[in-house]
Amino acid sequence: MANDVLFLAEFAGGRAARSALELATGSAELAAAAGGQAVGLAYGAGAAAGAAALGAQGAARVIVLGGDDRPAITYAAALAAAVREADALALLAPATPNGRDLAAALVGLLDLPAFGPVRAARVADGTVETEQATLQGSVITTARPAEGADTPSIILVLPNTFTPTEGAAGSAEVIQAADAGDSPFGHAKVVESHQADARVANLDEATVIVAGGRGVGSEAGFGILRELAGVLGGAVGASRAAADAGWIAYQLQIGQTGKVVKPQLYLGAGISGAIQHRVGMQTAEHVVAINRDPDAPIGEFADLFVVGDLFQIVPALTEEIRRRKA
């Protein structure tokens, strides 16, 4: 019987993405419940050197698909071969563009059931059960594989669904994947690469996000948000309106067509909370909103709603937190 739990471990710039640490931890939890082991499937720059360290989050083995900095989808054939070989109960993939592309390829190549993006996954009655917010968050659905569906179940997982184990020791056995040969997915290649702004933070890694919207008014207006994010140890994000206005990089856009984030704290300033933004942040643990408009939609779902001028309140809050930390 399939008891192991696989996870995609993306590497970039020589180190494991936070999603890899989260999913290693999650896979170890699920595998423990299923009586199997957590097995990583690593790819990207730094994968070969960093694979063993995922043992600290509970991975027993890590199969390295490749360590090149090429489009993630080009690893699909090697991934499918490793998954076919593995006989696992489930595979956790990050709900990021790369994670979705690889998960989708597996669904099509191996005819596997797919779930997500989920906010919880567990082992129940020898199978996996997932929980998902659907229809723009208005319904929570629980789902399982259909009777007789093949394993592993492919599960897209939202960031911060699992908290990475820290401070543990452990080294995973590292295995080099067999060469999968030529595949159509391998034919996509980067022909030009442009570095726009090396300072752009990775929102997937942030546990605190300070986000700004139309109300921030200008590129300069984001300066006070950066200072607040700095004292909170977080990153700055934005609504589509702010990204479209050119005040901030598209990499920092949160929402339906940007990042889906699940930080411990989301603090939105000058963001009205339109449905397209909401679906990108509604699973945050704590939501604080600062807005001049007492009727802004975000006031209906924030945990704390502060009606007022963000240009006064945000600097005052930065100062207050700095004072308390001193």
Add this chain to the structure above:
Amino acid sequence: MKIVVCIKQVPVTGAEKRYTDDLRLDRAGVEAIINPLDEYAIEQALRLVDSGAADSVTYLSMGPEQAAEALRRALAMGGDDAVLVTDPALAGADEWATALVLAAALDKLAPDVALMGMASDDARGSLVPGAVAAKRGLPLLSYGAELTLVEGAARIRRLSATGFDWIEAPLPVVATVTDQVGEPRYASLKGIMGAKRKTLESWSLADLGIDPASLRGAALTRVTDSRPPEQKPPTERIENMAAAEAATRIADWLAARKLI
């Protein structure tokens, strides 16, 4: 150069929605629209025709008979013809079954580029395009902020961690685009009238040579429960307060939750 744009009819954004007793999305009585993110794929395809890079645009959708409405609306924006794959055996289809059926229809239409939106409004997996590419044995170019056609190949501009890349693959390809391709055009009155004369075909599973039994109930997953989200405690509000005082209150609130 032929483009097929795959579109999905979805309930209007923000509409009251619920699940039926057999845990399927109840689509009856809810206003339906073209999935808003698919309109960007339509726009991208029509721009490629406008610039002379592509010759024709066909729309493909899978859904109930009412989904023909979405195809007519797309035809009113531009493009040449449309195909609706509809079959009672497809009710409740999941992403796997949808991909299998779309792939079979695309095999028949044989476009150079099968183009889709980056996600659908009502189901957020974004798994159909990659699964279609897998089924058809084609490269996938996903999340393009722009799609261009060059000699024998397609290219997308895709955001990277700190900038963007141009990614290329030889035709034919499956591609998806984001909302950065440019605002979708409105249908003109002339377009709406003209759409009525464009060909809209309806294909069944039999027309695609798919045995309904091979679809295994049209889903490899099953929803076992649906419920409203947890009731959060009511929003705490801070109003009519000087900035310094409001800041102290926010800091207290964060400290009480160990967030600072």
